Amino acid sequence: MIDYLFGDVPGRDFVGLGMRNTENVEDKEVCISLRRRDHIKHDMVWAVFGKVIQSNAIFGLSDRLEEHLDHVRMTAYNGRVRKRGAH
Numbered sequence: 021m022i023d024y025l026f027g028d029v030p031g032r033d034f035v036g037l038g039m040r041n042t043e044n045v046e047d048k049e050v051c052i053s054l055r056r057r058d059h060i061k062h063d064m065v066w067a068v069f070g071k072v073i074q075s076n077a078i079f080g081l082s083d084r085l086e087e088h089l090d091h092v093r094m095t096a097y098n099g100r101v102r103k104r105g106a107h
Contacts, residue, residue, distance in 0.1 A: 022065050025089055031058035036090040037065065039072045043083040054090060 029035055036054040050071045052064055072085065 022062055025065075025087065026057055026060065029057045029091060030094075031056065032094050033057050034090075034092040034094065035060060037068065038088040038090075039068055040086050041072055041083050042086045049088065054092065 025037065026035060033056070034054045035057050036052060037060075038049040038051040040049040050068050052060065052068055
């Protein structure tokens with residue numbers, strides 16, 4: 021699941037992940053805030069998944085799990101930074 025979600029995201033890009041059970045509308049989305057892709061570990065994603073499962077009074081096998089992925093692409097630049105006033 022983690023490779024499917026983040027497989028094509030470069031390590032320098034920022035990602036955030038939210039999950040919720042669509043069958044129980046009273047439960048809020050559980051999230052991992054935006055952070056660099058290379059800082060997201062498998063156990064973080066499984067912890068969020070566990071919170072979604074435990075937050076519901078009943079989580080049936082037929083319930084839908086909705087995932088929301090935010091991806092902020094960081095631009096790569098090369099070259100030197102020019103100081104102000106330098107010609």
